[in-house]
Amino acid sequence: MIQNDAVVFGMLMVILAGVFWTASLKSRGWKVFYTFVPSILLCYFLPSLLTTFGIVDHEFISPPEGHDGPKSQIYFVATRYLLPAALILLTLSVDLREIFRLGPKAVIMFLAGTVGVVIGGPLAILITRLFAPDLVGGEGPDAVWRGMATVAGSWIGGGANQLAMKELYDPSPGLFTVMATVDVLVAEFWMMFLLIGAGRCAAIDRFFRADSSSIERLKVKMENFSLSQARIPSTADLMLLGGVAFGLTSLSHWLGHELGPWIGENWPALKKYSLHEEFFWLIVLATAFGVLLSFTPVRKLEGAGASKIGTVFIFVLVGVIGLKLDLMEIFRNYGLFLVGLIWMLIHILILFVVGYLIRAPFFFLAIGSKANIGGAASAPVLAAAFHPSLAPVGVLLAVLGYVLGTYGAWLCALMMEYVSR
Numbered sequence: 337m338i339q340n341d342a343v344v345f346g347m348l349m350v351i352l353a354g355v356f357w358t359a360s361l362k363s364r365g366w367k368v369f370y371t372f373v374p375s376i377l378l379c380y381f382l383p384s385l386l387t388t389f390g391i392v393d394h395e396f397i398s399p400p401e402g403h404d405g406p407k408s409q410i411y412f413v414a415t416r417y418l419l420p421a422a423l424i425l426l427t428l429s430v431d432l433r434e435i436f437r438l439g440p441k442a443v444i445m446f447l448a449g450t451v452g453v454v455i456g457g458p459l460a461i462l463i464t465r466l467f468a469p470d471l472v473g474g475e476g477p478d479a480v481w482r483g484m485a486t487v488a489g490s491w492i493g494g495g496a497n498q499l500a501m502k503e504l505y506d507p508s509p510g511l512f513t514v515m516a517t518v519d520v521l522v523a524e525f526w527m528m529f530l531l532i533g534a535g536r537c538a539a540i541d542r543f544f545r546a547d548s549s550s551i552e553r554l555k556v557k558m559e560n561f562s563l564s565q566a567r568i569p570s571t572a573d574l575m576l577l578g579g580v581a582f583g584l585t586s587l588s589h590w591l592g593h594e595l596g597p598w599i600g601e602n603w604p605a606l607k608k609y610s611l612h613e614e615f616f617w618l619i620v621l622a623t624a625f626g627v628l629l630s631f632t633p634v635r636k637l638e639g640a641g642a643s644k645i646g647t648v649f650i651f652v653l654v655g656v657i658g659l660k661l662d663l664m665e666i667f668r669n670y671g672l673f674l675v676g677l678i679w680m681l682i683h684i685l686i687l688f689v690v691g692y693l694i695r696a697p698f699f700f701l702a703i704g705s706k707a708n709i710g711g712a713a714s715a716p717v718l719a720a721a722f723h724p725s726l727a728p729v730g731v732l733l734a735v736l737g738y739v740l741g742t743y744g745a746w747l748c749a750l751m752m753e754y755v756s757r
Contacts, residue, residue, distance in 0.1 A: 337393035339406045344392055348410075348655045351382050374535035376721045377528060379651050383658035384524075394662040398520070400513055414656040416615075418649040420588055420622035421581035423716060425646030426727040427626030428580070429638035431557055438550050438729065441696045445704030446733045448690035452683030453491045453708060454744050457484055458751040460679035471671045472756065474511075480672070481756045482507035483515035485749035487676065490519050491683075491709045492748075493741015494616075494734075500607070501745050514672055517665050522676040523709045524661045526684070527718070530702045534721040540698040548697035551726070558643075558725035565639025573640035580634065581645075584625045592617030616738055623731045643724040650720045650727070657714065683709070699726065707733030 338344055358366050359375040386392040399407045461472045461481065472480045482505040489497035498519075502512060533540060541548050569577075592614040600612030611617075629635060666673050683705070691701045699722050707715040707730060715730030 337390055337396070339393050339396045339408075341408055341410050344386075344397075344408065344659070345410055347386065347392075348383055348652070348659065352379055352651055352655055355379050355382070374531055374721075376534065376651070376654060377531040379654045380531060380658040381528065383655045384661040384663060387659055387661065388663040392659060394665075398660045398662075400516075411656050411660065414653045416589070416618065417582070417585060419653055419716075420585045420618055422646040422649035422653070422720075423619070423622045423727060423731060424581050424584050424626040424629070425577065425642045425649070426716075426720065426724050427623060428629040428642055429558070429561060429635040430627065430630050430725055430728055431554065431561075432627060432630065438554070441694055442700045442704065442729060442733060443736075444694060445687065445691060445696050445700040446707050446736060447704075448687055449683060449704045449708040450492055450737075450740055450744050452686035453488060453679075454748045455751070456679045456682035456686075457481075457488055457748045458755045459682050460484075460675050461752055461755050463678055464675050468671070468674075471675055477506060477508040478511055479507075479753075479756065480511070480675075481749065481752035483511040483672075484675075484679075484752055485745060486512060487515050487519045487679075488748040488752075489741055489745035491523065492744040493738050497738070497741030497745055500742050501749065504746070505749060514669055517669055518672050518676040520660060521665055521669075521673060522680050524657070525677075526680055526709065527657075527706070527714065530706060530718055531721060533698055533702060534718070537698040537702075537722065544692050544695055544698065546691075546695045546697040548699065551697055551699055551722075554725055555723045558723070562638050562643065565636050567639050569640035573637070577637055577640060577642055577645060580629070580637065585622060588618050588621035588625065589614075591621055613738075616735075619731060620735060623728060627728065646727075647720060647724050650717050650724075654717055657717070680709075703730050703733055706730065707737050710734075 338347075355375050355378045359370050361367075387394045387397060395403055396406055397408050397411065399405070461484075464472045474480050485505045486498050486501045486507060489501035498516075507515070537548075567573075595617050596612050596614040599606050603611070606612065687701050687705055690696070691698075699719075702722075703715060703719050703726075706718045710718070715734040716727040717730070719726040719728075719730030
């Protein structure tokens with residue numbers, strides 16, 4: 337098992353390079369292959385095989401609670417450095433007015449996803465009790481509903497909301513560890529299907545009878561602007577891009593480090609909205625800085641490849657997230673994984689029903705789901721899979737998830753406790 341970040345990162349970059357190289361080949365075989373298998377799905381799935389087959393130590397990449405061995409910093413670097421830098425580069429040329437013109441359907445689908453999580457938990461318990469009541473039983477700290485409450489916090493909001501539910505309902509350490517595994521496995525399993533759907537969004541939109549013209553208009557406008565500014569970047573251009581991206585990332589870190597604890601100390605009531613979390617402010621500030629730059633001449637850096645570099649960072653993050661998925665964990669915790677899968681299927685069913693009724697484009701369904709189940713680390717990644725210019729939509733909805741996370745999870749937990757009696 338490999339426990340060296342330099343080696344793991346090198347292997348990851350070789351995998352990503354191999355995917356993009358084969359996707360660029362003109363041979364008929366590769367063209368047919370990538371017609372059915374989106375390249376971003378391979379960038380996500382192939383790294384997961386490294387941990388699934390034990391080439392990379394899963395506990396090194398995703399150390400469980402209490403783990404005292406070596407711990408990888410790859411995920412931390414990808415989410416704290418590359419993600420905010422990517423958001424800045426992807427948003428510095430965005431047309432904010434066109435994003436607002438996308439309409440209310442994105443928010444409706446996000447709220448539908450939240451409802452799916454809130455009512456999906458108690459329904460999953462009721463359904464499971466029909467054929468395997470022991471799976472959702474337990475007493476005291478080992479009561480399964482307590483562990484599921486932490487998953488609800490994670491699926492509606494994020495890590496901060498998950499920990500808030502952990503403190504509130506105090507599941508046993510063993511149960512919390514297992515449910516954290518179920519949380520990641522089921523969420524990333526659904527991510528695979530969303531990535532496949534991103535490559536088939538036109539067909540799904542036809543099924544929904546959805547009008548995706550506003551999304552296409554934003555894509556075309558961004559592409560036209562990029563082409564109008566395109567040039568061969570000089571070394572000065574690339575250094576300027578690096579300075580803008582990582583300079584503002586550092587400023588976001590500094591402000592978030594000051595602002596988060598200050599709010600937690602002086603306004604403790606705002607902790608329920610995750611406003612005391614440094615990572616929350618890192619993502620919000622980085623996106624805000626990128627949007628502010630879009631109103632200045634700095635937006636012309638798009639011609640030097642700002643969105644392309646930002647997309648590279650996003651794909652690195654996709655690969656790193658894939659490393660955290662050990663498919664063998666499904667078989668080690670198959671019972672609770674089944675409960676989580678039923679829960680997720682209810683969430684998906686509600687999304688598809690609402691999406692069909694309001695004729696929402698698949699992009700809104702996918703981002704509405706991922707802004708709940710994944711948050712700020714995943715929603716912009718999935719949005720960028722549709723088009724780099726759409727990443728800010730994922731960020732804005734993920735922020736809304738942080739706000740609703742604790743309330744929604746609390747309501748879900750109350751219902752799960754009731755049906756578990």
